[in-house]
Amino acid sequence: METLINFQDILLQGINNDFRRYLHEKINWNQRMIGIKGARGAGKTTILLQHMKYDLGALKDKSLYITADHTWFYNHSLLDTAMDWYQQGGQLLLIDEVHKYPNWSRELKNIYDGIPGMRVIFSASSALDIYRGQADLSRRVVSYTLAGLSFREYLQFSGVASFSPITFEDIQKQHREISVNITSSIRPLPLFAKYLRSGYLPIFTEGENEYLPKLEQIIDAVVDIDLAYIASYNAGTAVKVKRLLAVIAESAPFKPNISALAAKMDISRDRILEYIYQLKDAGLLNVLSTQGKGVSRLQKPDKLFLENTNLSYAIHPDPNQGNLRETFLLNQLLHAGLEVSEPQTGDFLVEQVHIEVGGKNKGSQQVRDTDRYLIAADGIETGFGAKIPLWLFGFLY
Template identity: 55%
Template sequence: MDILYSFHENMIRQASDGFFRFLYEKINWDQRLIAIKGPRGAGKTTLMLQRLRFGLKTTSTDALYLTADHYWFYTHTLAETAEDFVNHGGKWLFIDEVHKYPHWSREIKNIYDAFPELYIVMSASSALDLFRGEADLSRRLIVYNLPGLSFREYLQLHGILNANPQCFDVIINNYQALAEEVLSQIRPLGHFKNYLQFGYLPIYRQGKESEYLLKLHQIIGTVVENDLSYVAGINAGTSHKVKKLLGVIAASVPFKPNIAELARKIDSSRDSVYEWINLLEKARVLNLLGDKGKSTAILQKPEKIFLENTNFAYALDPRPDIGNLRETYMFNQLVNSGLDVYYPGRYDFEANGWRIEVGGKLKPANDNEDYLIIAADDIETGFRNKLPLWMFGWMY
């Protein structure tokens, strides 16, 4: 166990209290079994280490952070490790990337049931269905989702502006006052353009743009080659086809998919394409927009396919279409804030009873229809039913 305690000490020393993700304060840390899911690079590990270093009053042996693929587990089981930890006074066990441990759900269930004094926090790939493992954790497990940064969080992380989040309805009803408050401190449009290209994941550092885009390529590759292998049994040959599928999609997003044509282009079956598209959505590489009331079954074709975030668009295409970026950003922020989003047909999105049309500053306001919002880029403040697009980055 000394190896694990040494690893734990080395890791928590890296945690900083300079910036906390919005989710940190939303987690009920008193729950005995917590899982944090989210895309690679979103900050799951950092959040766990911050909780250990700054949130818990721990001694040298009552808390332990470990990764599920640590070489310790070549010769030891997770259950044995937890038992030894508890026997030496352990109270808080943090397990990073739990999906990399074989039969993880069965051992976590046994640990939970055997040691009622133990609190377990684990992180997992977005693609992992935590409730469909070998053991039923549905009555024990609380799951939290950590998306990439909102525009508001990006500004806070980089020391540009500190502001409180605002829910969708507050933004709709008070956008002018909110815009005035922001404009009294910064001019948001330049920062917004930077966010669309480099700001979604907290791994970006100013002046390191090319390194960030390279990391995004690595993240996408790791998701397809490693994460989907762990959670869905994707092998090397299949991962190559999934990457080809992603390349075809990235060249056309957002678009209404023709599944037969996609299958033909990558020499695969329609059913495989449906399955892989849904896996890429679960892994937070794609966002799928569906009709309201339609089934979300694997073989249900989405109305539109988007990349999950605008940074991916820049990583896969150095000159992405501006209309694509605007819609991708809007869909992303609506979904990440917890809203159900649908395709209304005539307009771009429907959320919370409002239809939303996304465009540039020249798109005219239109208050002849009830519950219609124009989300316009390149404007600092709005009027009538025309709201600044950047402001929807305030929702979390």
């Protein structure tokens, strides 16, 4: 146990409270078992350590941070570790990368049921399906998902400026007033261009030139390690999944022809769908369906997108600007908790509002016959009427 405590103390020394992710204030930290899912590099570990270092007060000394891939677990179980800590007066266990521990769900269930006085907060890969583990956690765990940085968070984390998040309703009714206020202190367009290329994950602070190579390593790790743990991939499967991701990235966003993809890759149609939804679960793809369409993993998605624009730059050297705009907007809308579907006219349908995405000269021809519409226009600092700066949607969370 002393080994784990020393490891924890070293990590805590490097943690500061200068910047907190948006999710921090949304979590009900008083729940007995909390799961935080999210992409690699999004800041899950930092959230755990910040909570431990700055929020717990007297409970800090009764809290233990562990990471599930620590060598400690070569000859100790998660359940035994929790029991030992409880017997030493521990009340809170923070477990990082829980998906790297075999039988994680069964032992979490045993901890929850067998040690009522122990609270657990764990982090995991985006691909982890907490409710379909080997043991039933659905009635025990409260799950949260941590997205990458919004454009608003990127500005704050970069030290450029700090702004409050805005709602979708704010964007519809007050976008000009809000954008005029923001542009009175910053020039958003060059900053937005940098964000689209290399600002989605907090690791951008480690060096802009190193960001995309590190993102490529993250993609490899998600497929080779995270999905290998969770979906039992072997080396051959991982290669096929990465090939599929590369094929999708060449054209995303696009309406997939599953049969053509299957023929091109010499993989069955059902297996292609399985891989697509696993990549979605892993935070590498976003899937869009038409309004009212049932959700099934055996159902062909209507449109496929890379999960964020940084992936576009990491996988393709010269991504299409129109594709980047749509990828960005869908990403921000989804992570703001909005339901998004594909409309008959326009690019996205949100709360019965049709949204058309384009450049600064984009008009309303495609959506003007709808009851309610917005134009999300790139390349403008402020808008007018139904025309709204695209970058402003990056303030939704």
